[in-house]
Amino acid sequence: MTLSNLTADYRARDAAHHIHPFSDMKSLNAEGSRVIVRGEGSWIYDSDGNRILDGMAGLWCVNIGHGRKEIADAIQRQMAEISYYNTFFKTTHPPAVALAETLARLTPTQFNHVFFVNSGSEANDTVIRMVRHYWATLGKPRKTVIVARWNAYHGSTMGGGSLGGMKPIHSQGGLPIPDIHHIAQPYWFGEGGDMTPDEFGVAAARALETAIDEIGEDRIGAFIAEPIQGAGGVIIPPATYWPEIARILKDREILLVADEVITGFGRTGNWFGSETFGIEADLMPIAKGLSSGYLPIGGVMVSDKVAEVLIGPGGEFNHGFTYSAHPVAAAAALENLRIIEDDRLVERVRDDIGPYLQERWRALGEHPLVGEARMTGLMGALELVPDKPSRKSAFPDTGKVGTIARDFSFRNGLVMRAVRDSLILSPPFTLSHEEADYLVATARKTLDDTLAEVKRLGLK
Numbered sequence: 001m002t003l004s005n006l007t008a009d010y011r012a013r014d015a016a017h018h019i020h021p022f023s024d025m026k027s028l029n030a031e032g033s034r035v036i037v038r039g040e041g042s043w044i045y046d047s048d049g050n051r052i053l054d055g056m057a058g059l060w061c062v063n064i065g066h067g068r069k070e071i072a073d074a075i076q077r078q079m080a081e082i083s084y085y086n087t088f089f090k091t092t093h094p095p096a097v098a099l100a101e102t103l104a105r106l107t108p109t110q111f112n113h114v115f116f117v118n119s120g121s122e123a124n125d126t127v128i129r130m131v132r133h134y135w136a137t138l139g140k141p142r143k144t145v146i147v148a149r150w151n152a153y154h155g156s157t158m159g160g161g162s163l164g165g166m167k168p169i170h171s172q173g174g175l176p177i178p179d180i181h182h183i184a185q186p187y188w189f190g191e192g193g194d195m196t197p198d199e200f201g202v203a204a205a206r207a208l209e210t211a212i213d214e215i216g217e218d219r220i221g222a223f224i225a226e227p228i229q230g231a232g233g234v235i236i237p238p239a240t241y242w243p244e245i246a247r248i249l250k251d252r253e254i255l256l257v258a259d260e261v262i263t264g265f266g267r268t269g270n271w272f273g274s275e276t277f278g279i280e281a282d283l284m285p286i287a288k289g290l291s292s293g294y295l296p297i298g299g300v301m302v303s304d305k306v307a308e309v310l311i312g313p314g315g316e317f318n319h320g321f322t323y324s325a326h327p328v329a330a331a332a333a334l335e336n337l338r339i340i341e342d343d344r345l346v347e348r349v350r351d352d353i354g355p356y357l358q359e360r361w362r363a364l365g366e367h368p369l370v371g372e373a374r375m376t377g378l379m380g381a382l383e384l385v386p387d388k389p390s391r392k393s394a395f396p397d398t399g400k401v402g403t404i405a406r407d408f409s410f411r412n413g414l415v416m417r418a419v420r421d422s423l424i425l426s427p428p429f430t431l432s433h434e435e436a437d438y439l440v441a442t443a444r445k446t447l448d449d450t451l452a453e454v455k456r457l458g459l460k
């Protein structure tokens with residue numbers, strides 16, 4: 001088969017049988033999926049032989065880059081020992097023990113226990129059950145409400161999708177579940193009005209105080225937030241936001257949950273986003289970068305304060321998954337964490353490739369189409385606007401220009417993702433300086449192409 005025949009064949013069979021996540025299958029099938037056949041380092045290769053820089057590290061997860069043989073070897077070694085056993089029957093296994101111990105060492109000091117799951121969504125469903133079980137055990141069964149934020153992403157199961165503040169998710173399947181309350185997000189570029197970022201950060205945090213006043217502390221079990229919102233569009237909160245949240249929660253009987261599914265394991269230039277922003281959480285969902293996506297695994301880190309109740313007075317926690325602490329996934333995660341430590345990848349994001357890319361990325365803010373270019377660690381966004389420098393103008397038909405830009409980027413050889421009319425970026429930590437230069441040059445070409453198209457369409 002020629003390459004183009006091969007691609008056409010994959011596309012036809014994919015269209016015939018495969019329902020993709022978060023996709024309009026009718027239009028996707030008409031267009032045809034891009035078939036990714038190989039990955040190496042920062043690059044992916046499609047079935048037509050195109051080489052594309054993976055600016056999203058898969059889906060925020062392939063932090064050590066594609067194709068690391070050490071992980072394949074670790075997986076193979078564990079497969080040969082024992083490929084599956086459960087952790088329900090008063091049983092454990094060496095990879096579960098070693099991974100739990102390693103996580104207790106690497107996470108902030110208050111975390112010394114982990115509950116294993118297979119994804120970020122499962123981690124957040126576990127959080128809901130844990131928070132409610134915790135308060136019920138303490139004789140406060142009315143503390144069932146969890147406060148979350150609009151435009152947050154916490155997964156797409158019934159629980160995760162409910163905690164998230166994405167209206168398109170809520171609009172299907174009867175979400176949110178009861179007792180989830182959403183407040184404003186700290187999105188200064190989009191919602192800050194005439195306030196300075198610092199003023200807006202305080203105001204956005206005070207939405208939590210208002211919610212507590214309205215709902216009552218006796219009803220609220222937890223507040224959950226991503227240190228930086230990822231899927232919502234890489235929303236980096238103003239510097240005042242997290243300190244104000246800490247002030248509001250001080251001396252309150254409300255658990256703080258930091259969803260570190262994206263920000264964990266180095267993405268923000270520290271091991272955890274909680275360290276970057278000074279967050280002291282009681283529970284910490286993790287997934288994605290835990291295994292760099294090589295195999296599915298996640299967890300909920302449990303602080304000593306919560307563990308004291310769950311382990312002991314809490315009795316049996318009627319919750320778990322067949323694949324909780326899957327030995328092969330745990331082995332992949334352990335090897336991934338070894339690579340991050342031995343190759344000093346967190347330090348690399350903080351001191352080397354992070355600052356190098358940030359400087360060049362922020363320079364894209366000069367482009368006539370860009371209203372703001374922001375990046376923390378290796379998480380960035382470009383806000384596309386019709387009337388630079390105004391933050392307050394927006395393109396008609398939100399999302400159209402973002403999608404145009406995203407498609408140009410792919411064609412130009414760089415994966416960026418569109419959120420509304422912004423482009424977002426989350427490359428592997430192993431990105432070289434040369435690859436960063438390519439990335440920024442390709443992003444610039446993408447902006448030029450998009451600007452020309454926007455003009456052609458009369459949108460600017």
Ligand SMILES: *Cc1c(COP(=O)(O)O)cnc(C)c1O
Binds near residue numbers: 119
């Ligand atoms: C991706 C993500 C999730 C959901 O993880 P899945 O593994 O896709 O279920 C939860 N929280 C955050 C912050 C995420 O980015």
